[in-house]
Amino acid sequence: MKLEGISSKQIRFFSWLVLVFCLILGWLGILLSLLGIFFGVIIKFYFLLAFGASAFFLVKNFHRDFWKSEFFLVIAVSLTAALAFLFWSAPTIFSGRDQGSLSEAAIRLV
Known part of the structure; x- marks a missing residue:
């Protein structure tokens, strides 16, 4: 390279x-x-x-x-995209502490 x-x-x-x-x-x-x-x-x-x-x-x-402006543009876009995904992501029912209890409840329903 x-x-x-x-x-x-x-x-x-x-x-x-x-x-x-x-x-x-x-x-x-x-x-x-x-x-x-x-x-x-x-x-x-x-x-x-x-x-x-x-x-x-x-x-x-x-x-x-x-160190050109393209380098800083790529860094800025990457950080903005990462922060946007982090900010607007919502937890699902499969995340957090309760995923074990949810899967156990699903097994008991069957």
């Missing part, structure tokens, strides 16, 4: 960072839940730390030619 101003070594390094982020996030969730200290503040701090590291990597390694 060849992008203007970005070497394949930089792309591989960033891909490894994303992989390590996901692995640590999974293990952090398991560890916190086993210890009984699964607080949202810890996860938010981890995401903030990862976002800061990603932003630092992007600013440090990519040239100014990469």
Whole structure:
């Protein structure tokens, strides 16, 4: 993969960072839940730390030619679409705590 101003070594390094982020996030969730200290503040701090590291990597390694208005347009449209789906989504009868009781009630009706 060849992008203007970005070497394949930089792309591989960033891909490894994303992989390590996901692995640590999974293990952090398991560890916190086993210890009984699964607080949202810890996860938010981890995401903030990862976002800061990603932003630092992007600013440090990519040239100014990469930061064009098309890049910001794609990011803005992606974030807007994600937030729109999040805002207007409605829970169904199969979501939440009661899905086990709903399926049990359906079995008892038969």
